Amino acid sequence: MNRLQVELPGLSLKNPIIPASGCFGFGQEYAQLYDLSKLGAIMIKATTLETRSGNPTPRVAETAAGMLNAIGLQNPGLEHVLAHELPWLEKYDVPIIANVAGTETADYVAVAEAISKAPNVHALELNISCPNVKCGGIQFGTDPKSASDLTAAVKAVSDVPVYVKLSPNVTNISEIAKAVEAGGADGITMINTLIGMRLHPKTGKPIIANGTGGLSGPAVKPVAIRMVHEVSRNVNIPIIGMGGVATAEDVIDFLSVGASAVAVGTANFVDPFVCPNIIEALPQKLDELGYDKLTDVIGRSHR
Amino acid sequence: MNRLQVELPGLSLKNPIIPASGCFGFGQEYAQLYDLSKLGAIMIKATTLETRSGNPTPRVAETAAGMLNAIGLQNPGLEHVLAHELPWLEKYDVPIIANVAGTETADYVAVAEAISKAPNVHALELNISCPNVKCGGIQFGTDPKSASDLTAAVKAVSDVPVYVKLSPNVTNISEIAKAVEAGGADGITMINTLIGMRLHPKTGKPIIANGTGGLSGPAVKPVAIRMVHEVSRNVNIPIIGMGGVATAEDVIDFLSVGASAVAVGTANFVDPFVCPNIIEALPQKLDELGYDKLTDVIGRSHR
Amino acid sequence: MIHQERMQVVRQQQIAEDIFELTLTGQLVLDMKQPGQFVHIRVTDTFEPLLRRPISIASINHELLQFTMIYRAEGRGMTILSAKRPGEEVDVLGPLGHGFPVEEIEPGQTALLVGGGIGVPPLYQLSKELHAKGVRTIHVLGFQSENNVFYEKEFSELDDTYIVTADGSQGTKGFVTDLLRDKAPEFDVFYSCGPTPMLGALEQTYPDKKGFLSFEERMGCGIGACYACVCNTTDATEKEYLKICSDGPVFPRGVVKL
């Protein structure tokens, strides 16, 4: 028995550790460091219909136990991802979750339809929560009706299960979660980044050229944990949790509040081996806690 | 000339450093350590009409560069505060900002009316953003109409200017800010805490007995800075900024994005002398940045 | 007077599994007046970990301006503290709170000192002061297992000392209250520090004795300002609640609702 195995719509995961979208490119770089087949799955960088050149630099700034980023969804565009990035990843035994972004419903639908047909894409992650682009992204993620409609439109064309990625920058996250569930989402991924700003100490202007950026890293973990805790009580679809995961203990925490798997973002920059290290540490964590298998941990906060 | 002087509705501050409500009690404890007359003002602990015994313990938990609290507005009640706490503070040359909390409009109004008549209370801080009580508090702070109405009701009875304390747990903070401005607020204080949760690593249950708590400390500073930056563009009343202030540089940051003064909360627990230390460091900071007086720094991010 | 001081590490050594003994020096020691007080320690200058940690004063040497703490290095903060070497500095706020009243017992009388785990340390300074006053002491010290036992020798040198371990690997097996029922020691006043269930069991075991208990709670400020560490009181108590950091950590029996 594989104690770390987790089954989710479209995803049979040998372990619940997934590099988060935007923090792992399309895998090539980390493949220099370790075998990507060790991973539960990979969430690839947001893909849009057209090539995007993203925001001006500086695009990142450090904050207390966290960082801000405003990459602006830079990516080589759907065609290139289909022709090069996804085929390159086929040599690894790892399911791909394709992060889909756009400006309006039509682009989302076009990307979703095409990318869901790639053989190694086992699920989509609908990015309705990117705080770093002027249109599209977060505006779908802060209004229940838009979120639900977009989910339904994408579901209608996708060949694989659709997970919707929620923004934490809302008054009532359960409302959005219920809306995307009603729209037909197969799962939820959460949280995307909190909107933040850091100033240059001398000039008093934002360090990030875009002004604001998305806050991630250990600093946001308490916010993510409470949101997953709340949403898992309000929906019946599975959750992939993220926000500040850096250790096996953090993974246990997300599963405890009801996530079925976790994504690791910022921590990859701090320790590029963090994903395989966590995977290796999990069985001992289970022993310490007295659980046979990881799925026994899921939702224990609620019991 | 006092380079640190700041003038705000009801408040003539010899410097812009104010211990934040709930982090400084009613001053007695820190008075053992230094002369409270050094401070710009003091925001006293939330006062409610009746005595409140607060939430069960544990009430605090540490997080990465931050902490959670769920004190639950424990306080000795209006009568006691008027009879003992405020008179005790009269021996110091420091204006008091009274943090007013309640369950419904009537309590807020009753506390505001009475406490605004105390001789050393120079302003009220209307707490519509406490995330740690079951009713009252945050529910006023997440709905523009309720926030505006409550502000107007309190303004009608208060003898001193009214500042409204905003919650960061909203989709659109400018909307709430504009609503309280329309309701007659003389100023805004922001931010209160973000809702968060931390689990006990062994049991998987929340450490804080209340379940969730309010996140504060350096971890939240980027969120606070971006919100003050945004709100200062959208209202014409002054802002007292807070959220993670621990150094003179942090104060400069809050002023840069448009705050006119700052409150210091969690940092008092880390370094009990943080307020006088910051006040002492500010003139040299001004020299380094090439400003004559602190008010020159206000809003420089926007210029 | 409460002070904040960057104190110097004099000595640091591991004395049992995960248990360290750390001696610091500085002026702040001069204000340590009562056994059972604590210090609030910042283990790093960065913001992670952020909060101070409350640790009891285990022994005081006013002449050398030194005091000693004994702590379990299991969590994040204490593990960082355990890496400090002689000459390095530690940011200490203290002395804090109200400790064990030595004046509540007369010379010639007998005190029962009951400690559990990391509740044992403050009893050491207490025992020394009681002996200096001519009070006999009986020490009953509970631990998980023999690997966790510390200061048996130090306490034995002062007076009768019984070790109890949960797994029976050293001394008597069980809880301290098991041993107390068996041995039924004679004494006048009891003083105790340890897990809350132990304190509750002690109050029940000795319903008629004068006693003083030291409590623990998660803290913010450590000085009484933040209301993090309040405890409810019994009906017999005038105040509705008490703060463990500034009103305690030591309270007479019967004051705190258990």
Next chain:
Amino acid sequence: MIHQERMQVVRQQQIAEDIFELTLTGQLVLDMKQPGQFVHIRVTDTFEPLLRRPISIASINHELLQFTMIYRAEGRGMTILSAKRPGEEVDVLGPLGHGFPVEEIEPGQTALLVGGGIGVPPLYQLSKELHAKGVRTIHVLGFQSENNVFYEKEFSELDDTYIVTADGSQGTKGFVTDLLRDKAPEFDVFYSCGPTPMLGALEQTYPDKKGFLSFEERMGCGIGACYACVCNTTDATEKEYLKICSDGPVFPRGVVKL
């Protein structure tokens, strides 16, 4: 190959105002192949400060498994790094990126090396390798003021070295480009590292020369995965953007849009 290694501090010393020289030892040194590559350093095991810091490799000693960095300790991370003592460990990711191509110049030819401030360090290893190949070098090193000048002696021992300071307190007053216009040195290839405006001025001063420039940008991953450090390219370049961490930090002149 990129490695992550906890390397040991061999030596740490201050060599100018706020400027430190740190030598580390470990296996990772074996993979350092090219001057101008960098390492990505984590200065603490806690989460604050969180991110790694990119620092150039200033010199390499393959025999001793040692390499040296030179850095300015002004910000939070570098100040923490500057407190590390011999025997302590530093978490290093590297070697990273593509450095200065020594193969682009022939023995007997002359290279102009232009450095500004903390852009000076990688030029030292470059100069050593160029000399090993039989290339002459001219060093033009710009600093704010005499207090900030470092490695003048080291560079002088290799070849002709000119110091320029913004305030004129040492060497020539002004910018490196002022000195270059005055002296008009003869050379075949230029190599440079320093503030972006300096790199731009150099490209303009020598429109027809072969040259290589090392760039800086704020980084996340340091290995090409996060798109934090991209720079735009000129029309003459095929790719639309380049990543400074993995495609650079050194690019041929004319590639990066300045």
